[in-house]
Amino acid sequence: MMLLVCAVASLMSGASAQFDADVLILGAGYAGLSAASVLAKHNISFIIIEGNWRIGGRAWSVMFGGKMVEVGSMGLHGPEASINNTVSNYNITGKYVDYESVVVKSHQGQALDTQAEAAWTKLQNAQKIVKNLYREIKEGKIADMSMRVALENGQWFPRTPLEDVIEIYDYDFEFSKVPALMSTRGFQSVSDIQDKMFLSTDQRGLQDVMERFASSFMNTSGPQIKLFESVDSINHTDTSVSVSTTGGTTFMGKYAIVTFSMGVLKSNNDMFNPPLPAWKLDTIYKTNMNAYTQIYVKFASTVTNFWGSEQYILHAHPRRGYYPIIINLEAMGFFPTGTNILLFVVTGEEARRVDRERNATVKAEVTAVLKGMYGQETPEPERVFVAGWTGNPYTLGSFTSRQVGDDGNPRFMEALKSRVGRVYFAGEAYDDVMDGFLEGASRSGKHTGVKLWECMMDNKCPQFNPSPPTPPPSPTTCEAPLLSLPLATLLACMMAVFLK
Structure with a gap:
């Protein structure tokens, strides 16, 4: 009898030993870490596999010009209560931005603030119409439309560099694409739950927040996390998932959570074996991976502030989107006077172009922009730093947004x-509202972690059905209960009975 018990124990041990962990989490960004936190809470084993040398994903902090700056998410977005909770929990230094603290200058140095006030009034009048349209979209009375169409309904037709840069400030700056490609439902949904960004100037960096969060439920130096392990293939069956890396290592798990950016999924979805089904690929290809580039510009300590005290400086240029927004990191409440760092933001196709340029070219372009705005005596910056997310192999873009009509579509x-x-999925792209933000990545990771836990514990494992059964048609003949029929049909039925 004892021999039989030992034999059974040995077989059970061998069966469990084939798995390195219950769940393999692919990617150590905020979504992957948030999913891991849920699994840890429920004592489900996991291994996080990350190709990069660090955790944090698109929360990335670097030293530049003597300061820790954010080259991924610049701060926290979302409901104010959620932001305040995160700031309090991690004691993050920073400040809510003031979008009203803004000055507008032309590419030839003219101050355009007076003209800008008139243009903003015109845009705000159009935005009232947009909100009415959004209400009707939410209620299902009309279909989703592009923000361009919605704004034109409000008689907003930008025709000047000034109107272009004001539009960029209100729209492209947040969603990183032009209003013609922007969902009215998607944009207004985000606007409903967040007001402004909390810009972090914490000298530990937001990446440190990710590390402290991870340390709250795991040993970040232990075997639960594998850095420098780029995923090469994901082989999944009805009973397991095996993940092979370019370094030749294979990990076995019962399940996997994929948190790769949409840029990576679009380009490398052939890593799945068997391939992802058509219905899944359709949603991936229809989710946009946008380009958003930060360019940090550092001036010598001998340079005196020539750019003023406002938080935002808008550059009105005939070429729409050409270095349109400058953030003054020396504005009150940010970095100390004398830091001498400005942050340029470019989006969309201009961001993709800048990401491909050499730093020397970008520096020359930024210098020319500043000389045009402030005069030819404006000093040249010492150095620049370009975030370059579109060329980063771990992201291939900055953040996501959905197409017009897909945002808010329950089936999509x-x-x-x-x-x-x-194989489960998580990331900022999968959140219903806060896609594109750290808040969305966190919410999605937790949501997926809970769904996987429910599947493992209660066998509740719903999966999308690409061919749902067609609901039976509503009865329209005399076979239906009489009281359920429209009056005209009821009278017709009664007449038919009478004629019999």
């Missing part, structure tokens, strides 16, 4: 978020 969102067999 169900397919986008759904598992494929034992």
